[in-house]
């Protein structure tokens with residue numbers, strides 16, 4: 001083998017891996033395989049810590065936290081970091097809470113990797129909305145009651161309720177709506193939805209810190225959950241689900 005080929009660096013790559021809601025047993029087998037093969041893992045704090053049990057002892061672990069209210073590296077810095085490792089021949093796992101294609105800025109990391117000529121793969125994860133439904137023993141769809149599920153963010157770049165939400169769709173109680181990043185803005189959203197015709201009595205569930213010992217489930221109507229969030233905003237991440245399908249039977 002020539003000297004040139006011997007010293008050529010191995011091709012690095014980036015894998016965006018969904019960690020699920022935090023419990024190790026909700027990682028997929030594919031996620032575990034990628035974690036076992038990783039040279040470097042860049043992880044968000046919402047990804048929990050259970051995944052660490054699967055890493056190679058020599059793997060480098062880098063926290064690139066993305067928790068509301070906490071300082072975190074800028075998105076372009078995270079992309080640059082992943083790319084710099086990959087350019088050095090490393091297999092980089094970019095571990096994200098839940099599913100990497102939902103409210104996780106995967107589009108920006110994919111584009112940056114592709115622009116840099118780096119192979120990039122996505123490993124899906126269990127998103128918090130479906131994990132929350134499982135935790136409360138509910139179905140997000142219900143024959144004849146809820147034929148549509150919608151995932152929406154309650155958080156715009158400035159931290160406020162996005163101004164371009166489809167309020168008519170969100171005021172439809174025959175859909176099940178899953179609100180990500182909504183604990184600060186849900187009261188404002190509910191006020192707008194009630195003005196659009198959503199019943200204040202529409203059933204809702206808020207699940208805080210799913211997959212941890214601090215999991216807290218609150219049930220009530222949309223207006224009750226909004227009032228509780230106004231009076232005492234939880235410190236953990238919250239998934240809010242509402243719609244007719246969540247009526248307790």
Ligand SMILES: C[S@@+](CC[C@H](N)C(=O)[O-])C[C@H]1O[C@@H](n2cnc3c(N)ncnc32)[C@H](O)[C@@H]1O
Nearest residue numbers: 097098099102127128180181209210237238239
């Ligand atoms: C940046 S988004 C990431 C969503 C993630 N990609 C997913 O598929 O679940 C963060 C939001 O997801 C929800 N979330 C993530 N982890 C959670 C958890 N352990 N418990 C409750 N909600 C969680 C919260 O709404 C939080 O504000």
